[in-house]
Amino acid sequence: MNKRRKPTFYIGKKKKRLNLKKVAIVAIIGVVCIGGSVKAWSFVSEQRQIKLEQKKLEEKKRIEEEKRRKEEEEKKKYMIGVSHEAKKDSYDAKIISDKLSKYDYSNGGKKVVFLTFDDGTSTTVTPKVLKTLKDEGVKATFFLMGKNIEAGGDRAKELVKQEFKEGHAIANHSYSHDYKLLYPQRTVNLDSFKSDFEKTDGILKELLGKYFSTRVLRCPGGHMSWKGMDKLDVYLKESGKASIDWNALSADAQGKKKNAQELAEYAIKTSQGKEMVVLLMHDTYGKEETAKSLPLIIKYFKDNGYAFKTLA
Template sequence: MKKSIEIIGKNRKALNLCLIIANLVVLAILGFVLFQRHNTKSEQVAKAEKTEQVANSTSSSSEKAKEDDETQLKKGSNHSIAASDYAYDVTAVNNTIRGQSQDIDDKVVFLTFDDGIDPTLTPQVMSILKEYGVHATFFHIGYTITQENADILKRQITEGHAIANHSLSHNFNLLYPGRVPNQSQIVSEVNQTMANFQAILGKDFKTRIFRYPGGHMSWQGLESTDQALAKEGVQWIDWNMLCGDAEPASVRPTTSETMMAYLDGSQKYFPESHVKVVLMHDTAGKELTVQTLPQIIEYFKDQGYTFGVLE
């Protein structure tokens, strides 16, 4: 009997030992699992933090790259950052070509194109300008500023050109009924065209340059409208040279040779100036202007002119 009790006691001790060992094994396994989970979670957190850091770094780099990209629009202007190097204040240019002051010392020419955007001719003009390494100011009609032409407008900023306002409708009957300026209509069209520009180029785009359809010189009684536009921060400008592509058919050039002769001869009708603002058109029917543009550029280069844009 005593021996049996001893055996039972030994078995209980063995059983207890096994239970202890089993518990230790379970605890070890549980601890290992918890440790692995903790490590995995830590790795996930670290990975997430690293991903966030990379994302933030990438975002900052992208923003920095965008800020450093001089082909981007200069905030509050009508041209790119790079174009600031050859952009001239429109008021100074206007005063100079009208003989009212000599605010500009440089011998500079401003190539200007009215009545775009034309989906065919405007890109052709831009390609020629790019080939010759010069820039221009485009006076667009507001109704052409559409999503279909958005890429052309954006390209003009990217390639260093300037953008200006040429009314919404270009309709003389609306703007000058009976040859009398309709001030409210003109101001309204200028503002609506600005809104059309900003719908594509963003709120940072701002052009304060306006050319009256037909030219300021063609109409009388614009003084009050000039003042109303000035209150909107808008300055008008005409030209003091032209290629004749919008003249009556009886005198309009029909070849590149006659267009160059017309351009050269047009200077005599304006006050003599070392600053030239050239009127051309990039709308349907002006293929001769596009054809002659390389010669026009060479004409001014040969005379030592630099090429500017209006701001």
């Protein structure tokens, strides 16, 4: 019987006999090495993937954080009913409200007047009032009525935006101005009161941005005119709001109809001797004489050294 010969391999020109065992070992080592490097490579790429994911997550977090910060900044801008730039022209309405309720019209030796306009916005009188305020370079506070804003359509809405943009303060004067709804039997109904004012707050947010809010309000008819206001005061205090009445008026909504001259005289008469004046006027429909009286009124306060400020 022929002895089985080991397989012969040729490397180059030399004839060499190779052991199968050796070949197997080399092959195994090769496989192990390749396997190892594949494993190492996939480990590296896995790590790279994790790092990439982490980076993406960090970036997402950073963007979210930036968004949150910007939102906070926006919120701060609109917390108090005037634009950020117009803050310098405003007084703290809560302090003024407290002083009014105590009949304290002092202001530390500095004369100050708050021109206030109720029941707007109207598409007829408000533009005239705004023009005079701009021409005279003075600021005012507008106590807006939601129902009138809606009734005035797009034009009225634009005027609210203009008031805000031009540095005037925006305050709430209810939606309906309906005494029967707000004060049945001359006594405040807190639920009706809150929901009526919230309705106007909603309209203002729609117009001035979701972060707009005003803490200043004026009760239709005046806080002084109604019963049961103690519970309203508790609510106002808890919610950080300030109700502002007035200590002077041009009487453009009471008594016999007056012309511009008479309105100015009434405003001056009721303001005299007061270091701090909160002057009540109206810029709703039919108040053309109020718009005409405004330059005369502003002249009086300028001549007498008053600073014009807003309530916010």
